[in-house]
Every structure is written in C-alpha cells, then in structure tokens.
Amino acid sequence: xxxxxxxxxxxxxxxxxxxxxxxxxxxxxxxxxxxxxxxxxxxxxxxxxxxxxxxxxxxxxxxxxxxxxxxxxxxxxxxxxxxxxxxxxxxxxxxxxxxxxxxxxxxxxxxxxxxxxxxxxxxxxxxxxxxxxxxxxxxxxxxxxxxxxxxxxxxxxxxxxxxxxxxxxxxxxxxxxxxxx
Amino acid sequence: xxxxxxxxxxxxxxxxxxxxxxxxxxxxxxxxxxxxxxxxxxxxxxxxxxxxxxxxxxxxxxxxxxxxxxxxxxxxxxxxxxxxxxxxxxxxxxxxxxxxxxxxxxxxxxxxxxxxxxxxxxxxxxxxxxxxxxxxxxxxxxxxxxxxxxxxxxxxxxxxxxxxxxxxxxxxxxxxxxxxx
Numbered sequence: 001x002x003x004x005x006x007x008x009x010x011x012x013x014x015x016x017x018x019x020x021x022x023x024x025x026x027x028x029x030x031x032x033x034x035x036x037x038x039x040x041x042x043x044x045x046x047x048x049x050x051x052x053x054x055x056x057x058x059x060x061x062x063x064x065x066x067x068x069x070x071x072x073x074x075x076x077x078x079x080x081x082x083x084x085x086x087x088x089x090x091x092x093x094x095x096x097x098x099x100x101x102x103x104x105x106x107x108x109x110x111x112x113x114x115x116x117x118x119x120x121x122x123x124x125x126x127x128x129x130x131x132x133x134x135x136x137x138x139x140x141x142x143x144x145x146x147x148x149x150x151x152x153x154x155x156x157x158x159x160x161x162x163x164x165x166x167x168x169x170x171x172x173x174x175x176x177x178x179x180x181x
Numbered sequence: 182x183x184x185x186x187x188x189x190x191x192x193x194x195x196x197x198x199x200x201x202x203x204x205x206x207x208x209x210x211x212x213x214x215x216x217x218x219x220x221x222x223x224x225x226x227x228x229x230x231x232x233x234x235x236x237x238x239x240x241x242x243x244x245x246x247x248x249x250x251x252x253x254x255x256x257x258x259x260x261x262x263x264x265x266x267x268x269x270x271x272x273x274x275x276x277x278x279x280x281x282x283x284x285x286x287x288x289x290x291x292x293x294x295x296x297x298x299x300x301x302x303x304x305x306x307x308x309x310x311x312x313x314x315x316x317x318x319x320x321x322x323x324x325x326x327x328x329x330x331x332x333x334x335x336x337x338x339x340x341x342x343x344x345x346x347x348x349x350x351x352x353x354x355x356x357x358x359x360x361x362x
Binding site: 097124 | 213304313315323334351
C-alpha cells in the first residue's frame with residue numbers, strides 16, 4: 001500500500017490570505033507520503049519552505065513540488081496516461097462508503113483539493129468525488145484523512161532519510177537526534 | 182464512542198497570518214464532533230464565522246466556541262475536575278501505538294494544539310503527548326487524524342440538525358436540499 005504513487009493537485013491560492021494553509025497542504029502531502037504536489041497561483045518562493053523542511057527533516061528527492069499554469073492540461077494528461085483522479089469535496093460520496101473501492105485501484109492516484117471553491121468541471125473530470133464528511137471544514141484535514149485511510153496509518157512509519165534532525169517519539173518533552181552530515 | 186465529550190484548546194494565533202488556519206481548526210473541531218473549542222488571542226468576530234456555518238449547515242447549540250485569556254487556568258481546572266489532556270505534537274508518542282489506550286479513557290478529553298510552538302510546560306501538564314507522525318505538517322491535519330481515529334470514522338454519520346441546507350452525497354456535482362425554516 002505504501003509504495004503506491006500519489007500526487008496532489010491544489011487549485012487556487014489567494015495571496016497572503018492562503019499562505020499558511022498552502023504551507024500546511026504541502027507539508028501534509030509530504031509527511032503523509034505523497035510523491036508530487038502540483039500547485040497553481042503560488043509564488044516560486046514557496047519552494048524554499050519545502051527545501052528547508054527536507055534539509056532539516058529528511059526525505060530529500062522523494063517529494064517534489066511543482067508549480068503549474070494549466071491544471072486542465074495536467075488533468076487531461078493524467079487521465080490519459082497516469083491514473084485515476086480523486087476530488088475531495090464535501091458534496092461527494094462518503095469516504096467510509098468508497099475507501100475499499102479506492103484501495104484496490106491498481107493505478108497512480110491524483111488527489112485534487114481546492115483552496116476554496118473549485119470550478120464545476122472538476123466534479124466531472126474526476127473519476128471519484130469523495131467527501132470527508134458532508135460538513136464544511138478544511139482541505140488540509142480532508143487530504144490528511146484521505147491519505148491516512150488510503151495508507152492505513154502506515155505512512156507514519158515511512159523513513160525520511162538524509163535530514164539533519166530526527167525525532168525519537170517521547171512521552172514528555174522533545175527528544176531530537178542531530179546528525180552530522 | 183461518538184458520545185464521548187471532547188474539547189479542543191488551540192494556543193496562539195498571529196493576526197492575519199493565522200486567520201485561515203484558525204478557521205480551519207474551528208471547522209474541523211465542529212465537523213469532527215467536538216463539543217467545545219477554546220482559543221486564545223483571537224478576535225471575538227471569529228464567532229460570526231462559526232455562527233454562519235451553524236446557521237447554514239446545522240448543529241446549532243452543539244458546538245461552542247470560547248475565547249479565553251488564561252489557558253493555564255483552563256488546563257488546571259480541566260485536570261482537577263474534567264478529564265484527561267492530550268497534546269498533539271510531532272515530538273510525542275506515535276498515535277498508532279497509543280490510540281487503543283486513549284480509546285478506553287473513561288473521561289472527557291481536552292485536545293491541545295498549537296498554532297506554532299507551544300510553551301514547554303504544555304508537554305508536562307499534558308497526560309499524553311501524541312504525535313501524528315514525527316514529521317512537521319499541520320495542527321489542523323493532526324487534529325483531524327486524532328479525532329478520526331478516536332471516533333473511528335463514525336463522526337461523519339453524526340447529524341447536524343436545524344440548518345438551512347443539507348448535502349446529499351453525490352457521485353458528480355452538488356446535491357443540496359434547501360430547507361424552509
């Protein structure tokens with residue numbers, strides 16, 4: 001399950017207002033074992049954030065952030081050559097009902113999340129529209145829950161090699177091993 | 182499991198920069214079945230956001246947002262009279278290892294999350310420090326995963342009554358029932 005390739009496409013980003021949520025979405029994609037994140041409307045400098053995290057906490061070269069202009073083109077290419085498209089939306093079919101079907105998809109998965117409303121055509125271009133509950137909440141939470149269910153919690157055992165620091169899980173306080181590079 | 186009382190305490194909020202993540206954290210607390218959310222450093226007008234969501238999507242009077250000045254006092258009172266305190270942190274014990282123990286706690290739970298770094302004493306005041314993976318990501322994602330594991334996904338079956346609108350989960354597009362009040 002863990003070696004399944006998953007990419008994330010996040011559509012939309014409003015400057016300043018969404019800066020923090022964009023960072024959260026990227027960090028969740030990375031920490032929960034995705035391979036690539038595609039974003040629209042963000043500034044190139046967002047790559048510095050992820051590079052710093054990789055440098056400190058490892059996993060360099062395993063997670064790639066790509067800024068794209070044309071999400072329609074990406075979706076089209078993905079459908080033709082890569083795999084299935086899953087759009088996370090509060091209007092979709094409930095995750096509890098469909099996750100077993102998703103788990104046996106034998107292809108790569110592109111997960112689409114929106115910073116706010118996404119264009120209507122996304123609902124029709126996607127192979128699955130899946131809700132993480134039918135109440136409004138957060139695309140960051142939705143992405144995390146989807147990946148946790150897909151990877152069955154095993155994403156937290158994944159190793160991120162090559163970082164300067166490594167956490168030893170601790171009952172109280174912080175235990176961090178600092179490596180010499 | 183679903184009728185367990187869970188409150189969330191979010192510590193810290195930087196004006197403007199954190200506005201969106203604060204909203205996400207509140208909406209996750211509400212949508213994932215918590216009863217109360219305590220926040221520090223936020224403006225009273227954040228309550229309008231949650232009131233609007235309750236008005237549209239239901240659940241009025243079931244989820245309460247409280248702005249507090251003194252989190253230390255809240256934690257002290259909680260420990261003495263209410264229940265257990267669980268702090269979500271990337272430095273804590275892994276959720277996969279401890280969730281079974283957490284599930285059988287026969288008391289209310291206060292979940293603490295931080296907008297950024299939390300004061301060191303939180304680690305020692307808490308009954309449990311739990312990591313949702315030992316990589317940096319998002320307190321919104323961490324909260325969502327913790328609640329999903331605690332409530333075993335059943336939080337998505339919870340009814341939010343009294344709203345103007347209700348979603349019927351749909352394969353494509355949006356199906357919403359608008360109620361007359």
